[in-house]
Amino acid sequence: MTLQNRVVVITGATGGLGSQLTRELAIRGAQLALLGRDAARLEALTASLSVPKERILSCVVDLLDPSETRRAAQDIAARFGRIEILLHLVGGWTGGKTLVEASADDLTFMLNQHVWTSFHVVQAFIPYLVKNGWGRVVMVSSPYAARPRAKSGPYAIAKAGQEALLLTLSQELQGTGVTANLVQVKTIDLQREKVNLPTPQNAFWSTPEELSAAILYLLSEEAGSVNGARLPLYGSY
Numbered sequence: 001m002t003l004q005n006r007v008v009v010i011t012g013a014t015g016g017l018g019s020q021l022t023r024e025l026a027i028r029g030a031q032l033a034l035l036g037r038d039a040a041r042l043e044a045l046t047a048s049l050s051v052p053k054e055r056i057l058s059c060v061v062d063l064l065d066p067s068e069t070r071r072a073a074q075d076i077a078a079r080f081g082r083i084e085i086l087l088h089l090v091g092g093w094t095g096g097k098t099l100v101e102a103s104a105d106d107l108t109f110m111l112n113q114h115v116w117t118s119f120h121v122v123q124a125f126i127p128y129l130v131k132n133g134w135g136r137v138v139m140v141s142s143p144y145a146a147r148p149r150a151k152s153g154p155y156a157i158a159k160a161g162q163e164a165l166l167l168t169l170s171q172e173l174q175g176t177g178v179t180a181n182l183v184q185v186k187t188i189d190l191q192r193e194k195v196n197l198p199t200p201q202n203a204f205w206s207t208p209e210e211l212s213a214a215i216l217y218l219l220s221e222e223a224g225s226v227n228g229a230r231l232p233l234y235g236s237y
């Protein structure tokens, strides 16, 4: 498997999973476009990598704004000449309230983070991937999308919407050489608690390294016939 010189867009690059995948892809020689809203956090991430300047581009962009998102795609394509991989790793969570208690703002926040950002990146980036005749799209969802729990309604509704969006995309990409897949995770175990402080609750969490390994497979040549998959990384719970 080689990702050498692949042009990879990572949204949510400064997040827990985004920064892990950024490091993995940098080691593998990919050309990186790192997206986020906070210039200082992007700068710190870029500075922490040993990647020559010509192989990396930071884009400060609010993915809730469709024209800013399109402009970022144009800038990345102009800089690297193409866009081949889209890792959409923007997250966010709200919960702890029943549907009766939740506010409209709670639902709007979740739909913004999971559905609207996904819609905007698909509209802005997919035409570039299709133009290559080769591409990979990966988003990260949750078991709650299909099996919601009490007091997680806005999150579950939004993740279900994001899954429907990605699965629709996978159908529309058939025959283009571009695949679109989902990885499902219960909780990203940033502190490696399931190893250091194991409990029945954290047994089904996934470390960033476990998630990276699954996503790197989906980006590979070898996964070219995997399209529209929802890869569950949470065991049973």
Ligand SMILES: NC(=O)c1ccc[n+]([C@@H]2O[C@H](COP(=O)([O-])OP(=O)(O)OC[C@H]3O[C@@H](n4cnc5c(N)ncnc54)[C@H](OP(=O)(O)O)[C@@H]3O)[C@@H](O)[C@H]2O)c1
Binding pocket: 011, 012, 013, 014, 015, 016, 017, 018, 035, 036, 037, 038, 041, 061, 062, 063, 064, 088, 089, 090, 091, 092, 093, 113, 117, 139, 140, 141, 142, 185, 186, 187, 188, 189
């Ligand atoms: N964390 C978990 O336990 C968990 C569980 C299941 C699924 N997931 C999914 O896994 C993926 C990665 O999760 P994560 O916890 O690493 O994500 P995260 O830290 O919540 O978000 C990643 C980054 O996205 C950026 N972002 C947020 N809104 C944005 C916007 N409107 N425009 C541009 N950038 C924006 C933020 O960076 P800036 O503030 O710098 O812009 C944030 O640091 C997400 O899709 C998440 O839903 C996570």
